[in-house]
Structure formats: C-alpha cells, structure tokens
Amino acid sequence: MAAAGESPEVLFWVGCMGSFDDRAKKITKAFAKLLNRANVKFAVLGTEESCSGDPAKRSGNEFLFQMQAFANIQVLNAYEVKRIVTACPHCFNTLKNEYPELGGNYEVIHHTQFINTLFKEGRLTVEGGSFKGKRITFHDPCYLGRANDVYEAPREVLQKLDAELVEMKRCKQRGLCCGAGGAQMFKEAEKGDKEVNVERTEDVIESKADIVAAGCPFCNTMMTDGVKHFNKEDEISVKDIAELIAEAADL
Amino acid sequence: MISSIIFSVLILTTAVIFIVRIRQINANINLGRDIDLSDRPSERWKTMARVALGQSKMVARPFAGIMHIFIYVGFILINLEVLEILIDGVFGTHRIFYQFLGSDTYHTFIGFFELLAFLVLFACVAFLVRRNVGRLKRFSGTEMTAWPKSDANIILIVESLLMIAVLTMNAADSVLFALPDATVMTAGLSHYTGIEFDGWFWFSGYLTGMLPNDPTTLFYIERACWWFHIVGIFGFLIYIPYSKHFHIFLAFPNTYYSKLEPAGELTNLESVKKEVELMMDPNQDPFAAPAADAIPAEPQRFGAKDVTDLSWKNLMDAYSCTECGRCTSECPANQTGKLLSPRKIMMDTRDRAEELGAHKRKNGAEADDGKSLLGDYITKEELWACTTCNACTDACPVNINPLNIIVDLRRFLVMEESAAPNELNTMFTNIENNGAPWQFAMADRANWRDE
The missing domain is CATH 1.10.1060 (Fumarate Reductase Iron-sulfur Protein; Chain B, domain 2)
Structure with a gap:
C-alpha cells in the first residue's frame, strides 16, 4: 500500500498471539472481516511486525523491551503510521503508553473501541437476533480496564447483540485478572493452592453466563482453559468481542 | 503555676522527640534515588484533595470506609478542642473558650465534639471487634506478625481511652458546674464557678448519673481525665511515627505525589535507553574513549x-x-x-x-x-x-x-x-530471534490471511 502511495485509515497491529496462536488467529480474522465489512481501509505490517516487548518489559528485561520498541518504532515511523488499532490490550498499552517516550507517537485504539466507533458512525450494523436469550458476561482485561480505564466501549459494543448482559461479582475496576499478565502466560505459576484462571472461572459460573466475552487473546486462552477445568465447555463458550460481532453480522 | 510549667515542659519534650523522629524518617525516605515529581501541580493537588482529604477510595468498602471517616473527621476536628486544652494547660485557665463563645455557643461547641468523640469511640470499638473477633482474612497472613497486630490494637485502644477520658472529663465538669457556687467555693475550687449551662452536654450527660456529688472527688476525676487525655495525646504523637498510624500524616504528601500516568504505563529505564541508542547507532565507534571532559557518572544498577x-x-x-x-x-x-x-x-x-x-x-x-x-x-x-x-x-x-x-x-x-x-529465558530468546515469545518464524507472521 505504501509503495502505491496510498495511506490506510488505520494500521491493524495483529500482535504475536493474533499472528501465531491458532485460537487467536480466529479473532484476527473476525476483526479483519469486520473492518472489511465497514469498508475500513487498513494495513498490516505483516512480516515486519515484531513483538511489542510487553512480556519482556513486565518480566524485567528492559533491554529486550527497548530493543523491540526501537525496531518497531523504526518500521512504524518509516511507514508514517498515525493510527493503530489492535486486538491485544498488552500491545495496546505498550504502544500507547510506553512507545511515545522512545519516539513512537501514534493514536492507539483497542479494537473494542474501534468497533464501537464504527457502530456509532453507522459504518457497521448488526442484527443481534442470533444471541437472543443468551447471557453474556464481559471479562475485563487488566491492561484495558485498570491499566487504561477503558470499561465502557466493550460493554457498549456488546449491547448491540440483543443478549442479556450480566456482570460477574468482580468486574470493571475490581475485575479479577485471568492470570496471564506480567509474562505469566509463558511460565508455570508459582506454588499455590489454585490457578488464577480457575478462580476467575468460578466467577463466570456464578454469573450463570452462557458466553464469556473477552477482549484479549491472553484472557481468551486462560478463560477457555478455566472452563475446560470445570468440564463446562458445552455450556459456556469463550469468545472475543470481535468474534461475537462478526457472528452476529453473519461473517 | 507548677502545673503550667510541667505542662509546658511536656509540650516541648514531645515536640523535640517528635521532630527528631520525623527527621529520621525523612532521611530514610531520602535513601532512595532522586526522581522529579514536581510536574502538574494542579492535577496533584486535585488527586490529594480527592483521595486523601476526600477519602474517595476508602468507601470502596462501605463499612470500613464509613467507620474510617468517623475516626478521620473526629480526629481532625477534635483538634479544636485540644487547642482549648493546650491553652488552658499553658496559662492555667479552665475552659478558656467559654469566655469567648458564651454559654449557648460553648454548649453546642462541646456538644458537637462529644458527638465526634462518640462516633470515634463507636468506630474504634467496631474495628477492635472486627479485627480480633471477626477473623477477617486480610488481617492475617505471613506479614501480620505479632508487632503489626499489636500495633493496630494499641492504636484503637488508645484512641478509645482518649475519647472515654474526654467524655468523663466533661461529665465531671458539668456536674461541678451544676453544683451551687458556694459549695464549690468552700471546696476551694473557684476555677469551676462562673460557668453555667442549660442541662448536660449531649453525650457525657448520660454519664453524670454515675458520678458523686462531692466537689473534691469530682475535681480529682476531672483533673485525672484531663491529664490522662492530654498526656495520652502527647504519648500518642510520639508513638505514631514508629507505627503504621503514621499514614495520618503521609497520606497527604503520598497522594500528592501519586503516579498520574495510566496505571499500565511502566517507566522506560533511562540507563537502558542510552545503551540501546548506542547499540543501534551505526555511527557509534564501539571503541571510542569517553570524552576527556565527560563527568564519569556513578554507575547505576x-x-x-x-x-x-x-x-x-x-x-x-x-x-x-x-x-x-x-x-x-x-x-x-x-x-x-x-x-x-x-x-x-x-x-x-x-x-x-x-x-x-x-x-x-x-x-x-x-x-x-x-x-x-x-x-x-x-x-x-x-x-x-x-x-x-x-x-x-x-x-x-x-x-x-x-x-x-x-x-x-x-x-x-x-x-x-x-x-x-x-521458561522466561526461553521467551526472551524467542523474542530476540523470532520477534515473538514463541518459536515461530517471522516469515509466518502473516499466514492467518491465507488460512
């Protein structure tokens, strides 16, 4: 696109989970379909994208983080990127808050915020019928909610589904972590008497939701594993908000 | 006269001990690295007003929040009454504010403080019960060893005793005031004449029934409570900076210096930034000697x-x-x-x-x-x-x-x-080699488009 002298409306930062993880790739595809449906001209960095550095930074490897940031900022600035949308709250937080000081200044948007804007601008419409009668609960990702105070956009998007939205007893600012952040995704948990995602899945079961709406590929994996732990995968499904909207839009 | 001297010596001693300890804490805090948090003063004042002064985060847990507000408001406002006690102590007067406020206003003034004292007492007892009988999980845990547990109980017990002393003192005083002046004068207590109220004080009135009518005994009860209360406050002031109760002072500067950035933002280490810039800059001479006039910076970890x-x-x-x-x-x-x-x-x-x-x-x-x-x-x-x-x-x-x-x-x-x-080292290696925390090839990054 850049070679053709065109500039996209937004750059879709796919992230490592969204690029490589089989489950998260479905989220990536669902979101891309939504962008196409809404006629959003978007670009991806493809093979030029690299890890944002979040897991390195949060586990204390500041060197590796800054090396990654440096490389990514060079690529992003070379393409004169202004707006970035991402389906990963970890990339979202890092690009939005930690890149500017290192020379990367972009408007960074989480995909739930972006979808919400598309709805508000009338570029995207859905019939929520297929979810009628379902109970949906939203699991707040730490790096979207507490870390960046985004609580309403994902909920507003879910309103479009014509389903019953229920909150878990711990939600929004007091939402419980899924257990993956701070690089926990990549290691075994320390010794304890329970896994964090199991604790969180108990909240889900208590809410009697049929669907857990996630906004983060890490949370998605953790919650899916949590539901499996209780052998409830037939009753409770874990889906990203982009997938739910794409499903409602028959994409 | 002698009591005024003793009292003044006590004030000064307390002040000296308190200041010495505050200077120690200040020095200890300054063991830390220097960082500049002088930016955005108006935002900082607002945060402090909201979080410390306004107790906004306390009420996230309503019971503890409201009980805490009782103690907090009581503690701040009762200082006005302590001011009267200090003046009385230094100048040998008795209830000096009565002269300025007049009977009715003074009665309401003290009544209001008795309301606060009662609420503080109520909250302290509730907290004591909750802590020692309620078995709340967050009051146990490995770090809650003997000292932190006793510290909490000492604070609550001392505060309760101080409030009981104030109420008893007021009760004894008001019975004395109600006695005929002649009786009080005969007992040699001219201090306690010339003050008249309609009825008892709001809360201590309920204690008057338990007190004797003998002016001398009342005098000793009143004085004992008065001295217990004020010496208790001095002692408490010395105790606070050795205790978790020091939060009553530091809550204000600490919220002023709150992190104002989004909670998810971590700092980018300056020292690392320099290293990375050097590494990434193709014009750098890796064998360059530092400039002769460069000030050798102290190596930071x-x-x-x-x-x-x-x-x-x-x-x-x-x-x-x-x-x-x-x-x-x-x-x-x-x-x-x-x-x-x-x-x-x-x-x-x-x-x-x-x-x-x-x-x-x-x-x-x-x-x-x-x-x-x-x-x-x-x-x-x-x-x-x-x-x-x-x-x-x-x-x-x-x-x-x-x-x-x-x-x-x-x-x-x-x-x-x-x-x-x-496992984290493996993740680091993967990011270094493949640009992803897992072992996937960079070239496969866009495969999702064709799947």
Whole structure:
C-alpha cells in the first residue's frame, strides 16, 4: 500500500498471539472481516511486525523491551503510521503508553473501541437476533480496564447483540485478572493452592453466563482453559468481542 | 503555676522527640534515588484533595470506609478542642473558650465534639471487634506478625481511652458546674464557678448519673481525665511515627505525589535507553574513549536490589502504608495461595529502610550492612508470582504502588543477575530471534490471511 502511495485509515497491529496462536488467529480474522465489512481501509505490517516487548518489559528485561520498541518504532515511523488499532490490550498499552517516550507517537485504539466507533458512525450494523436469550458476561482485561480505564466501549459494543448482559461479582475496576499478565502466560505459576484462571472461572459460573466475552487473546486462552477445568465447555463458550460481532453480522 | 510549667515542659519534650523522629524518617525516605515529581501541580493537588482529604477510595468498602471517616473527621476536628486544652494547660485557665463563645455557643461547641468523640469511640470499638473477633482474612497472613497486630490494637485502644477520658472529663465538669457556687467555693475550687449551662452536654450527660456529688472527688476525676487525655495525646504523637498510624500524616504528601500516568504505563529505564541508542547507532565507534571532559557518572544498577536503588517515592509509599491489606486481598496471586502479598512488599521495604537508616546513622553514611531488600526480605518466588494486573495499586486508599517495586526488583534479577525462571529465558530468546515469545518464524507472521 505504501509503495502505491496510498495511506490506510488505520494500521491493524495483529500482535504475536493474533499472528501465531491458532485460537487467536480466529479473532484476527473476525476483526479483519469486520473492518472489511465497514469498508475500513487498513494495513498490516505483516512480516515486519515484531513483538511489542510487553512480556519482556513486565518480566524485567528492559533491554529486550527497548530493543523491540526501537525496531518497531523504526518500521512504524518509516511507514508514517498515525493510527493503530489492535486486538491485544498488552500491545495496546505498550504502544500507547510506553512507545511515545522512545519516539513512537501514534493514536492507539483497542479494537473494542474501534468497533464501537464504527457502530456509532453507522459504518457497521448488526442484527443481534442470533444471541437472543443468551447471557453474556464481559471479562475485563487488566491492561484495558485498570491499566487504561477503558470499561465502557466493550460493554457498549456488546449491547448491540440483543443478549442479556450480566456482570460477574468482580468486574470493571475490581475485575479479577485471568492470570496471564506480567509474562505469566509463558511460565508455570508459582506454588499455590489454585490457578488464577480457575478462580476467575468460578466467577463466570456464578454469573450463570452462557458466553464469556473477552477482549484479549491472553484472557481468551486462560478463560477457555478455566472452563475446560470445570468440564463446562458445552455450556459456556469463550469468545472475543470481535468474534461475537462478526457472528452476529453473519461473517 | 507548677502545673503550667510541667505542662509546658511536656509540650516541648514531645515536640523535640517528635521532630527528631520525623527527621529520621525523612532521611530514610531520602535513601532512595532522586526522581522529579514536581510536574502538574494542579492535577496533584486535585488527586490529594480527592483521595486523601476526600477519602474517595476508602468507601470502596462501605463499612470500613464509613467507620474510617468517623475516626478521620473526629480526629481532625477534635483538634479544636485540644487547642482549648493546650491553652488552658499553658496559662492555667479552665475552659478558656467559654469566655469567648458564651454559654449557648460553648454548649453546642462541646456538644458537637462529644458527638465526634462518640462516633470515634463507636468506630474504634467496631474495628477492635472486627479485627480480633471477626477473623477477617486480610488481617492475617505471613506479614501480620505479632508487632503489626499489636500495633493496630494499641492504636484503637488508645484512641478509645482518649475519647472515654474526654467524655468523663466533661461529665465531671458539668456536674461541678451544676453544683451551687458556694459549695464549690468552700471546696476551694473557684476555677469551676462562673460557668453555667442549660442541662448536660449531649453525650457525657448520660454519664453524670454515675458520678458523686462531692466537689473534691469530682475535681480529682476531672483533673485525672484531663491529664490522662492530654498526656495520652502527647504519648500518642510520639508513638505514631514508629507505627503504621503514621499514614495520618503521609497520606497527604503520598497522594500528592501519586503516579498520574495510566496505571499500565511502566517507566522506560533511562540507563537502558542510552545503551540501546548506542547499540543501534551505526555511527557509534564501539571503541571510542569517553570524552576527556565527560563527568564519569556513578554507575547505576539496572533495576533495584536494595532500598537505595528504589526511588524516594517508593520509600514514601512504604512509610505511608497502614497495613490495611486491601492490596493483598485483591491480589490474584495471593488469593490463589501464592507467596506474593503486596502488603508484605511494602512492609518489607519500610522495615529495610528503617534497618539501613539506623545502620547508617550509627556507622556513617557510607556504611553498608551487607544485607539487601531482595534476598533478605523479599524472595524471588514472591516476585515471579505477580501478574502486573494493578489490582493492588487500584485498591490502595492512599495510592501506594507495590507493582513499581516488584518490577524494579525483577529488573535487577533479569538484567544484573540473569536469574529469570527458565521458561522466561526461553521467551526472551524467542523474542530476540523470532520477534515473538514463541518459536515461530517471522516469515509466518502473516499466514492467518491465507488460512
């Protein structure tokens, strides 16, 4: 696109989970379909994208983080990127808050915020019928909610589904972590008497939701594993908000 | 006359002991690295007004929040009555404000303070019951050893006794005032004449029935309570800076210096930035000698091993902590039985600053006691259990940031000691080689488009 002298409306930062993880790739595809449906001209960095550095930074490897940031900022600035949308709250937080000081200044948007804007601008419409009668609960990702105070956009998007939205007893600012952040995704948990995602899945079961709406590929994996732990995968499904909207839009 | 002298000596002694201790704490906080937090003053004042003055985060838990507001408001406003007591003490007067306010206003004035005193007493008793009978989970835990538990009880008991003393003092006084002046004069208590009220004070009135009618006995009860109350306050003032109760002072500066950036934002280490820039700059001569006039900077550690590597704000956080445990009770790692407890991180940091500060006062500023925060106080297992979810920073009623300390200690482990868990080292290698935390080829990054 850049070679053709065109500039996209937004750059879709796919992230490592969204690029490589089989489950998260479905989220990536669902979101891309939504962008196409809404006629959003978007670009991806493809093979030029690299890890944002979040897991390195949060586990204390500041060197590796800054090396990654440096490389990514060079690529992003070379393409004169202004707006970035991402389906990963970890990339979202890092690009939005930690890149500017290192020379990367972009408007960074989480995909739930972006979808919400598309709805508000009338570029995207859905019939929520297929979810009628379902109970949906939203699991707040730490790096979207507490870390960046985004609580309403994902909920507003879910309103479009014509389903019953229920909150878990711990939600929004007091939402419980899924257990993956701070690089926990990549290691075994320390010794304890329970896994964090199991604790969180108990909240889900208590809410009697049929669907857990996630906004983060890490949370998605953790919650899916949590539901499996209780052998409830037939009753409770874990889906990203982009997938739910794409499903409602028959994409 | 003699009592005025004794009283003045007590005030001065208390002030000296208090100031000496405050200077110690100030020195201990300044063991930390210097950071500049002088930006955005108006935003900072607002945060302080909202969080400390306005108690906005306390009420997230309504019962504790409201009880705490009783004690907080009582504590601040009752100082007006303490002012009267101080003036009386120094000048040998009795209820000096009565002269200025007149009977009716003074009656309401004292009545209002009795209401506050009653609410404080009620809240303290409720807290004592909750702490010692209620078995709330967040009041136990490995860091809640004998001292933190007694500290909490001492504070609540002392505050209760002070309030009981005030109420009893008022009751005895009002019975004395109600006695015929002649009777009081005969007992040689001319001080207690000339003050008249309609009826008893609002709350202490209920105690008057228990008191005798003999002016001399009433006098001794009133004086005993008066001295107990004010000497109790002096003693408490000396005690506070050795206790978790110090939060009543530090809550204000600590919220003023709150982190104003989004909670998810971590600082970019300046020292690392320089290294990365050097590494990435093709025009750099790797063998260049430093410029002759360059001031050799003191080598700074990457990350933190001890309190001297943390910032002064981290240490102010530690001294502001009142060990309420809201952080720990919200911590996902702690809830699932891991060793990590954000409250312990803060208490360890404070205890280590205390220890190192005392060592340096004794043996000179350069003295090193061979111990460190990491290792001697905080273990790796605690640090690696953190999910960086910010539940602790969000829960803290005075905006303490345990996460900042955890990440700084992790930075030391990874960058100075290469002591990350093996799986994380694998993740690092993958990012370095493949640009992703897993072993996938960079070239496969866009495969999802064709699947």
